[in-house]
Amino acid sequence: MRTIQDYADEVAADDQGQWGAATRRAVELIRHRHPTVDLSRRLPLTQILLQTNALILYGLAASDSRHPAEVSPLAVTNWAADRMLPLPPHPDGPLSDTQWVDADRRWRHDLDRAVERVRQDLAELLRRAGHAIPDADLRSLDRYSDDPVTMTWIDLADTDPPESPARYGVFEQFPVPRLALGVTALNDLHDEDDED
Secondary structure (H helix, E strand, O other), X not given: OEEHHHXXXXXXXXXXOHHHHHHHHHHHHHOOOOOEEOOOOOOOHHHHHHHHHHHHHHHHHHHXXXXXXXXXXXXXXXXXXXXXXXXXXXXXXXXXXXXXXXXXXXXXXXXXXXXXXXXXXHHHHHHHOOOOOOOOOEOOOOOOOOOHHHHHHHHHHOEOOOOOOOOOEEOOOEEOOHHHHHHHHHHHHHHHHHHO
16 A cells, blocks of 8 residues: 555656646545555556546646646536546336347447547647647557656556456446546545535
8 A cells, every 4th residue: 555645756757847736736636535545456546536637637727827736626526527427328117128239339339439538638638738648549568658647648548458357347348448437536536525
């Protein structure tokens, strides 16, 4: 186990500018719920949450020429809420097998579109901030960047190959990138805060 701050320092990669400030601000926003990071977990949600928060904070700050500390939690929440993934089908009544297949197919299509929108919107924020953000692809050791912002993007936007035991997704049949999980977790985190 490591503290969330120690992990954020690693993500910041010694950056003393806007990226480092964005990772520190991300810690401030999630530390109360997630004080530690356990990288041995199959789904390291705190890691994903920190990285997603940092990228969104960084992108929003750069788009408005602000310091990341000036970006409100509400701005991050609103950005994430506008890009929520659709829920799997949950009909009010019984469906035939054909209707289930159709509902599932529509949901999968909507899910793919929503995931692509999250990727494209965040990539555009980061490109406008001056980073060479590549298109998302399958995760591999060849996908690397010396730029910590771009590397964090790659880590979140890429999807594990089909044969990977680490592949994430609903029942592992519908893999989504970690970025999509992070955006969903951000909304859940702020929903929990609203209940307190």
